Amino acid sequence: MQKSDTPRGVVDPLGAARRIRLATYPPSAALQPFVDYHWVVEWDMGARPPELQRVLPHPNAHLVFDRGRTAIHGVVRGAFERKVEGAGRVLGMRFKPGGLRPFLDYPLSRLTDRTVPVDGVLGIQGAAAEQRVLSLQDDQAMVAAAEAMLGAALPAPDERAQLAAVAVQAAAAEHGPVSVAALSERLGMEERALQRLFSNYVGVSPKWVIQRFRLQEATWYLAKPGAVDLAALAARLGFFDQAHFTRSFGKLVGKSPLEYWKSQQRQTA
Secondary structure (H helix, E strand, O other), X not given: OOEOOOOOOEOOHHHHHHHEEEEEEOOOOOOOOOEEEEEEEEEEOOOOOOEEEEXXXXXXXXXXXXXXXXXXXXXXXXXXXXXXXXXXXXXEEEEOOOOOHHHOOXXXXXXXXXXXXXXXXXXXXXXXXXXXXXXXXXXXXXXXXXXXXXXXXXXXXOHHXXXXXXXXXXXXXXXXXXXXXXXXXXHOOOHHHHHHHHHHHHOOXXXXXXXXXXXXXXXXXXXXXXXXXXXXXXXXXXXXXXXXXXXXXXXXXXXOHHHHHHHHHHHHO
């Protein structure tokens, strides 16, 4: 089974569709408590000059098989950028929020904004694993090889990890909570307990997660054809005012909301 919808968080989704092929695949039953999905990105720019692809990452850790860069990636708090040039292919496993924590003996916050070698962490030898996975030509074969490696090191499911996934899912809901207090109330948890859960199992604060999802929602909304009311959008997403929304959006996306909306409208015209 394959899913190829461009996930929220991809900046300039129409441009990204011209640069890369993105496919996602569900995990096997054994990995479902830990892994959200597998993703494959492939590109061939031919003679075209390099282009920059920007993503607003979700609160998920990843195991990434990338030529010369295979590693575990913690949550990235800023924007993630990758220069797309030449040709290449990458396979990633996106862990559920909290899904990597049972494999480790330390909080996920220690991996935030960091990449670490897979050697000694997941019981996988990085160089050999990279060669084995990326030498395969078929997406499904790559996924199966990666799953076999991770499956050999599966820990017991962790109820706190499952609670973290539920909490992040609640924050991600469209028109979802716009404050930590609102998320705490929705989950029936005290704010301090929620903060500790996120630090240990997600790697970032609930406030960061809420704002990230709201900004991802904004990029998705602004990429749709049609007119937009930026002041109303800022209010609906929980920003203090339009100026606050513009500053937060521009810092991560690289353009103001109005500039971004215009760029997407030109591509759909």
